[in-house]
Amino acid sequence: MPAPKRKTMLRQGAGGRAAHDVGGLAFGPIDRAEHDLALWEKRTDAMQRLLTSPGKRAFTVDGLRRVIEDYGEQAYDRTTYYEKWIRALRNLLVEQDVLTREEIERRMAEVRQKHQTAGRRVVKAKVPW
């Protein structure tokens, strides 16, 4: 994942609203620049579609939203759209007993090792659960 460039925004006069529900708060200018999606972002989108499809129904888009909304302000503001999605997909797979946390962490370690061995740059930061 690219390093997050975003910062946590102060929510002045936010009342009791959730971290994602920021309509009308002062949040600075909206970044309207178009950008190409990275391969991992396209794969994340495809995974969401497959996992919520009628044949699979591992969870719903509503569940995906709920997990993202529960991140808290800091993680919510500092992550991009698909960074939010991939973390939620992973956590929902564990929540729904599709995969275990150990299986995912073991596989992530294998993938890191594979890329390191091949001499590729590997991002050290881990996505929090």
Add this chain to the structure above:
Amino acid sequence: MVSAAGSFSRPPRFKPGDRVWVPARAALGHCRTPWYVRGKPGVVAAVHGSFRDPERLAYHRPGLPAQVLYKVRFRQLDVWPSYLAGQADHIEVDIYEPWLEPQP
């Protein structure tokens, strides 16, 4: 029937033209009603149909009973007290029936 626009598991409480308002309550958990319309008066612009309840679907429950979804029209001046553009401007928000009350 659920999740089908135009079909209802029970009769809709409101019809187009009805004057409603959104309760100014907080919500615990997943909620589709944006904060900025809570406590605001509006008018029902359309009845979309009956759909499984996203507030329950979000927690892996069946989302039943289905809830009627409305398109509600608000005056921008009511939503944003400092709104400076046209007096007649409005915003439309899709809102589920548990988040609507009749205007007194």
